[in-house]
Structures are given as structure tokens and as C-alpha cells.
Amino acid sequence: MADVAEKAGVSRALVSIIFRDLPGAGRETRERVLRVADEIGYRPDNAARLLARGRSRTLGVMFTVHQSFHMDLIAGIYPEAERLGYDVLLSAAAQGRSEEKAVEALLGHRCEAVILLGPDADPAYLDELGRRTVTVSVSRRVPQARVDFVHSAEGKGARQAMDHLVELGHRRIVHIDGGRGPGSAERRRAYRAAMRRHGLEAEQRVIPGAHTEDSGIETGRLLLAERDQGLPLPTAVLAGNDRCAMGLLMTLTRAGVDVPRDLSVVGYDDSHLSHLMPIGLTTVRQDAVLMAENAVRFAVDRLQNPELEPREAVLDPKLVVRGSSGPAPQEPA
Amino acid sequence: MADVAEKAGVSRALVSIIFRDLPGAGRETRERVLRVADEIGYRPDNAARLLARGRSRTLGVMFTVHQSFHMDLIAGIYPEAERLGYDVLLSAAAQGRSEEKAVEALLGHRCEAVILLGPDADPAYLDELGRRTVTVSVSRRVPQARVDFVHSAEGKGARQAMDHLVELGHRRIVHIDGGRGPGSAERRRAYRAAMRRHGLEAEQRVIPGAHTEDSGIETGRLLLAERDQGLPLPTAVLAGNDRCAMGLLMTLTRAGVDVPRDLSVVGYDDSHLSHLMPIGLTTVRQDAVLMAENAVRFAVDRLQNPELEPREAVLDPKLVVRGSSGPAPQEPA
DNA sequence: TACTCGCACTAGAGCGCGCTAGTAGAGCGC
DNA sequence: GCGCTCTACTAGCGCGCTCTAGTGCGAGTA
Numbered sequence: 202m203a204d205v206a207e208k209a210g211v212s213r214a215l216v217s218i219i220f221r222d223l224p225g226a227g228r229e230t231r232e233r234v235l236r237v238a239d240e241i242g243y244r245p246d247n248a249a250r251l252l253a254r255g256r257s258r259t260l261g262v263m264f265t266v267h268q269s270f271h272m273d274l275i276a277g278i279y280p281e282a283e284r285l286g287y288d289v290l291l292s293a294a295a296q297g298r299s300e301e302k303a304v305e306a307l308l309g310h311r312c313e314a315v316i317l318l319g320p321d322a323d324p325a326y327l328d329e330l331g332r333r334t335v336t337v338s339v340s341r342r343v344p345q346a347r348v349d350f351v352h353s354a355e356g357k358g359a360r361q362a363m364d365h366l367v368e369l370g371h372r373r374i375v376h377i378d379g380g381r382g383p384g385s386a387e388r389r390r391a392y393r394a395a396m397r398r399h400g401l402e403a404e405q406r407v408i409p410g411a412h413t414e415d416s417g418i419e420t421g422r423l424l425l426a427e428r429d430q431g432l433p434l435p436t437a438v439l440a441g442n443d444r445c446a447m448g449l450l451m452t453l454t455r456a457g458v459d460v461p462r463d464l465s466v467v468g469y470d471d472s473h474l475s476h477l478m479p480i481g482l483t484t485v486r487q488d489a490v491l492m493a494e495n496a497v498r499f500a501v502d503r504l505q506n507p508e509l510e511p512r513e514a515v516l517d518p519k520l521v522v523r524g525s526s527g528p529a530p531q532e533p534a
Numbered sequence: 535m536a537d538v539a540e541k542a543g544v545s546r547a548l549v550s551i552i553f554r555d556l557p558g559a560g561r562e563t564r565e566r567v568l569r570v571a572d573e574i575g576y577r578p579d580n581a582a583r584l585l586a587r588g589r590s591r592t593l594g595v596m597f598t599v600h601q602s603f604h605m606d607l608i609a610g611i612y613p614e615a616e617r618l619g620y621d622v623l624l625s626a627a628a629q630g631r632s633e634e635k636a637v638e639a640l641l642g643h644r645c646e647a648v649i650l651l652g653p654d655a656d657p658a659y660l661d662e663l664g665r666r667t668v669t670v671s672v673s674r675r676v677p678q679a680r681v682d683f684v685h686s687a688e689g690k691g692a693r694q695a696m697d698h699l700v701e702l703g704h705r706r707i708v709h710i711d712g713g714r715g716p717g718s719a720e721r722r723r724a725y726r727a728a729m730r731r732h733g734l735e736a737e738q739r740v741i742p743g744a745h746t747e748d749s750g751i752e753t754g755r756l757l758l759a760e761r762d763q764g765l766p767l768p769t770a771v772l773a774g775n776d777r778c779a780m781g782l783l784m785t786l787t788r789a790g791v792d793v794p795r796d797l798s799v800v801g802y803d804d805s806h807l808s809h810l811m812p813i814g815l816t817t818v819r820q821d822a823v824l825m826a827e828n829a830v831r832f833a834v835d836r837l838q839n840p841e842l843e844p845r846e847a848v849l850d851p852k853l854v855v856r857g858s859s860g861p862a863p864q865e866p867a
Numbered sequence: 868t869a870c871t872c873g874c875a876c877t878a879g880a881g882c883g884c885g886c887t888a889g890t891a892g893a894g895c896g897c
Numbered sequence: 898g899c900g901c902t903c904t905a906c907t908a909g910c911g912c913g914c915t916c917t918a919g920t921g922c923g924a925g926t927a
Contacts, residue, residue, distance in 0.1 A: 202913060212877045217915060227875060242666070247642045248581040248590065249913035252882050257581070266605040267806060276599050276628035288639070291624035295609035306621070309580045333575065414810045421812070452812045454787050473600060477747045479754070479785045535883060545907045550885060560905060582883035585912050 209237040259288040261307030261315040266295040269472045271318045277493025285501050314500035319383045335503045337496045340383040349499040350513045355387035358485035358518030362467045363395035370529035371437040375406045377420050379441030382412040417448025436529045443468035461527030480524025487518050542570040592621040594640030594648040599628040602805045604651045610826025618834050647833035652716045668836045670829045673716040682832040683846045688720035691818035691851030695800045696728035703862035704770040710743040710753050712774030750781025769862045776801035794860030813857025820851050
């Protein structure tokens with residue numbers, strides 16, 4: 202920077218002004234300085250900048266490797282952060298790299314706020330984090346912690362899916378739940394409520410599962426085994442998420458079950474997996490972009506006004522009807 | 535830091551020494567300082583650290599959203615970088631955020647080197663980048679650029695897959711290529727070479743595709759349409775990658791084609807999709823961890839010795855045989 | 868003319884560390 | 898007693914930038 206200043210015949214301060222796009226520099230000088238900087242290959246040093254500024258204007262984002270929904274969120278976070286003048290730092294949790302470690306890395310880089318995508322860390326830790334730093338949790342509610350919370354109305358989404366199935370005439374609807382995956386408690390609750398509301402209380406059945414393909418495969422095998430023992434297949438399945446739905450779908454299809462003629466499947470998330478099937482997977486879409494924008498805005502708002510209490514944003518999910526759901530098969534009288 | 539020093543009754547310098555784990559501090563003092571720091575909630579400021587040190591010891595990693603293989607690489611990069619004493623910064627390219635933008639973000643944070651996962655940017659830009667900064671490209675060869683290059687022996691992997699299929703008695707083997715996806719040119723070449731080598735030149739058929747599910751679905755429809763016109767199905771398909779293989783698999787399975795009885799499918803990448811099928815997808819595994827380690831080491835080596843010329847690492851891929859490949863069906867005489 | 872005002876620009880402190888050069892004191896041999 | 902080394906610690910500069918408090922100057926105003 203000193204080089205640029207010298208070569209352009211101005212003070213360092215003016216170079217600084219020009220690079221921050223502030224008023225207070227003549228048009229001509231501005232151009233000259235920028236030209237010189239370009240020649241030299243000068244690029245402002247973020248570290249020094251951040252140090253001098255006293256604040257980093259940086260948002261840290263923790264995500265988990267292999268979570269395709271997190272990628273959608275990240276894609277949404279970047280533009281919104283940029284719009285509000287914030288930089289984004291990513292840190293991944295993975296096998297062998299705990300969420301806490303990922304978060305600590307972010308804090309070490311002096312992120313002013315952290316956005317946690319589907320965190321699964323100890324609530325006590327998250328609360329402590331929330332008191333120390335502005336923290337936003339996406340998808341996962343952390344009851345006792347001082348953090349903002351952005352999620353979609355899981356219950357509403359599950360309800361829409363259930364209403365869709367019931368309207369198609371389904372009665373024997375099974376739910377594969379998502380274990381302790383984000384949102385799965387709400388989805389399970391909504392499934393139960395919907396069954397009751399439609400007078401199908403007796404047909405209720407929740408099969409424990411997880412948000413993984415394997416869980417769907419396992420459930421598929423279970424259902425097929427039951428069928429071979431003479432029990433009827435359900436006519437529809439509400440899966441915990443798309444991955445689970447896909448595993449189920451693969452297993453059933455391979456066994457000759459025609460989806461959606463014999464059985465309908467509804468997923469959750471509208472991940473890119475939904476397009477894997479030629480007929481498409483009926484699923485519930487969470488608007489990742491909107492969630493991302495909300496998360497960023499929550500963080501920035503609280504940064505600008507530290508008095509603010511943590512807030513909660515509930516976004517409406519939307520049922521996306523594709524080929525994996527259809528009219529209930531005729532029951533043999 | 536000054537607070538910690540004062541409260542512990544030592545100089546700032548000593549605190550610095552302790553936090554860098556250097557010799558030159560008494561056991562007792564060390565413990566006291568660390569305890570005080572913990573009480574205050576002190577955490578060394580990366581920006582200041584980096585500024586004072588003159589170098590950041592930070593590796594920048596650019597990846598593309600929704601590329602599941604990139605996630606595997608990232609998971610491998612973290613531990614190796616940590617082992618060598620480097621920090622890792624992630625920056626994602628996505629819809630609306632070009633690779634160049636992602637890279638510039640990394641450079642702004644004074645990364646000493648950048649590791650590009652499957653870059654697709656302009657070679658001229660990459661060359662310029664390579665001259666300015668230590669740069670490693672993973673998976674994508676950039677012929678004219680001054681960058682290190684880590685990849686797996688695409689040809690070898692494809693050859694293994696082909697040998698596997700031929701051994702199983704397949705002759706009518708089709709290849710769906712990956713368009714301009716990383717490695718697809720080599721895979722295509724290896725397919726052609728293998729067909730020739732096995733005397734199947736007349737059976738050669740490359741169907742243009744892409745590294746997407748849709749590409750597999752489309753090809754599946756094409757093959758089914760041909761069958762309906764009386765043309766024989768191929769007995770085996772070498773897909774451009776796993777996503778393509780899965781799309782194909784779904785399409786064929788739904789149409790009643792039994793995999794692997796009627797037709798074998800081999801993918802490429804061993805992404806988590808491979809487990810989606812109950813029978814598993816036969817595929818070629820690229821060792822992500824090894825690739826990641828090589829990439830990090832290339833970067834660090836060149837950082838330590840700037841004289842070093844860019845190098846290339848070719849890692850052996852490995853055929854993983856699962857349920858989607860089996861003996862060729864008996865041809866009707 | 869004397870003054871204020873706004874614009875273009877500058878001087879210099881300070882952000883939180885790392886690092887070099889140094890000091891104080893203990894232990895040791897002679 | 899002396900010099901020597903070794904360990905435990907400190908003083909203070911400087912990294913590259915931002916930011917506050919200015920300076921100098923020409924135009925506008927009374």
C-alpha cells in the first residue's frame with residue numbers, strides 16, 4: 202500500500218480512502234491510484250484491514266459435509282451477505298472434525314456472528330456460544346440457548362403431504378421418521394395429528410428411521426418381508442426426508458412394486474435427489490434461499506443492535522407434487 | 535491479550551509464547567496464564583497474528599456447491615493441513631458466484647496457496663493465478679497453466695471397469711460419456727481402447743452425456759425406445775459417473791429391466807449415491823483422502839520451496855464391485 | 868478584505884499480535 | 898571472587914491497514 206501511495210504520489214491514507222470507495226478523493230487521483238495499484242498487483246490485506254477496523258464484518262457459516270441442503274443454504278447466504286456488506290467464511294464439520302472445532306475455527310477468524318446449519322452439538326455449548334457471539338441456528342431448534350432460529354414449518358409441510366395423500370384416497374399411510382434429525386420430531390407429530398384428523402387413528406404407524414438412504418432401504422425390506430408373510434403393504438409412505446424416500450423407492454421398485462400405482466411415496470426437502478427418478482419424487486420443498494436470507498438478516502440485525510432478543514423465523518414449506526404419488530390402489534374388498 | 539498478561543502478572547510477550555506453545559515459559563506460569571485466559575474468554579486474534587507473522591499459514595480451498603466428491607476431498611484436506619500446521623479457508627462457487635469470485639475471496643484473506651477442486655474456470659485465468667500464487671488443481675488438468683495437478687488415473691479406472699465387464703462375458707458395452715466434466719475425456723479414451731483391445735471395436739458406442747442424473751435418465755429412455763423398435767439393449771453400460779449411472783438405473787429398473795440380470799451398470803466416483811441401491815452400485819473409487827493429502831502436500835512443499843516446479847500426482851483408482859454388475863445374459867442364438 | 872465553507876488530501880496513532888534483542892537471576896566450575 | 902551458561906522472562910518495534918483530527922486551498926458570502 203505504501204508502494205502504491207508513493208508511486209501515485211499520494212499519502213497512504215488517500216489510497217485507503219480510494220480502496221474503500223469513500224468520498225474524499227478527486228476523480229483523477231482515484232483513477233491514477235487504481236491504475237498504479239493494478240500495475241503493482243496490489244490487493245488490500247484483509248487481515249490488516251480487519252485488525253485496523255476493529256471489526257471484521259464477517260459472518261461465519263458452519264455446515265456439515267455431504268448435506269446437500271446445506272449447499273443450497275450456502276448458495277443463498279453468499280449473495281445476501283454481500284448485499285449487506287458482509288464477508289462469508291465457511292467451516293465444515295466432518296468425520297474427524299467436530300462441529301465445535303469447526304466453530305472455533307470461525308471464531309479464531311474473528312467472525313462477528315456464526316450461522317450454524319443444522320447443528321447437532323451439545324445444547325449447553327450452543328448456549329454458551331450464543332452468549333458470547335451472535336449465533337443463528339438453521340433447521341435445528343435449540344430450546345434453551347440464546348440463538349436465533351430459522352426453520353420451515355415442518356408440521357405444516359408434513360400436514361400438506363398428508364392431506365395430499367388422503368385426498369388421493371390413501372388410508373394405510375406409514376411414516377418413516379427421521380430419528381433425531383432436524384425437524385423430524387415436528388414431522389412425526391404432524392403425521393400423527395393428520396392421521397387423527399382424518400379419522401385414521403387406527404392405521405397410524407411410525408417406523409423408526411433416520412435421514413439416510415440406508416434407513417429407506419431397511420424399511421423397504423421390512424415392508425416387503427411383511428408382505429411376504431401375508432400382511433398388506435401400506436398404500437403410501439411419508440418418508441423422513443428425500444434420502445430415506447429414495448432408498449425406499451429403490452428397494453420397492455426393484456422388488457416389482459410399481460410406484461405410484463401400488464404405493465405412493467412422499468419425501469421431504471426437495472433435494473436434488475428428487476430429480477433422480479424419471480417420474481420425480483413428490484416432496485416438500487423448504488425454500489433454502491429464503492431461509493438463508495433470513496439467517497443472514499437475523500445475524501446482521503443483532504450485530505447492529507445488540508439489545509435485540511434472538512428471534513425465530515418460520516418459513517412456509519411447499520408441497521411439490523411429482524410422479525411418486527398417485528391415487529390409492531383399489532383395496533380388494 | 536494485554537488483559538490476560540496483566541491479570542496473570544506477566545508480560546504480553548510471555549502470553550504470546552505460551553499460546554504458541556514455544557519453550558521459554560515455566561510450567562507453573564504456563565498453567566496460570568492459560569487458566570486466566572480461559573476465565574476472561576481470551577482467544578488469539580487470527581488477523582493480528584497473521585499480520586504480525588507476515589504470513590498466514592492458510593490454505594484456501596475452492597469447491598463447487600453440490601459436488602459430493604468435493605465434500606470427500608474437504609474432509610481429507612482438513613486433517614492433513616492441520617498436521618502440517620496450516621489453516622484452511624473454504625470458499626464455494628455456486629449459481630451466481632463464479633469460481634473467480636470465490637478464488638478472489640480466498641486471496642483477499644491472504645491465503646498463501648489455493649487448492650481448486652475440479653475448477654472449470656478460464657485456463658488463462660488459472661495460469662495467471664498460478665503465477666501469482668501457489669495453486670493446485672484437483673481432478674481437472676489445466677494444460678498450459680503453472681499449477682500442481684492431482685488426479686486419479688482416469689484411464690486406468692475405466693480400463694479396470696471395462697476388464698471387469700468383459701470378464702463377465704459382456705460384449706455389447708455402451709459408454710455414456712461425461713461431456714466436458716473432469717476426467718471424462720480420459721474415461722472415454724480408455725473405453726475406446728479397451729473395446730479395441732478386447733476385439734469389440736465393432737460394438738463400440740459412446741452416447742454423449744453429462745455428469746448428471748438427467749443424463750442417465752435421458753440415456754435410459756433412449757435405450758428403451760430403441761429396444762421397443764426391436765434393437766437389442768446393450769448388456770452393460772459404463773456410465774460417466776455415479777449420478778449418471780443412478781439416473782440410468784432408475785429409468786431401466788422402472789421399465790422392468792432387471793439389473794444386473796438383464797444389464798450391468800458401472801458408475802464412477804463411488805459417491806454416497808453408490809449405496810442408494812439395495813444391491814449397491816459397481817463403481818470406480820477415487821481415493822479422496824489420498825488426493826486431498828497430495829494436494830495439501832503439493833501446496834505446502836511449493837510454499838516452503840518456491841523454486842519447485844509444479845508437479846502432478848496420479849493416484850490409482852480402484853474398482854469396487856457391488857451388485858449392479860453381473861454375468862452377461864445369454865444371447866439368443 | 869476577511870470570513871467561512873467544502874473539498875482534496877495528510878499526519879500519525881493504534882488495532883492485537885509475533886519477534887528480536889535484551890535482562891535478571893540461578894547454578895556451576897575454577 | 899570471576900566469568901560462563903541456561904532458563905524465565907520483558908521491552909518495544911513493526912506488520913498493513915483504518916480512522917480521527919487535522920491542513921491547505923479555492924470559491925462563495927458579507
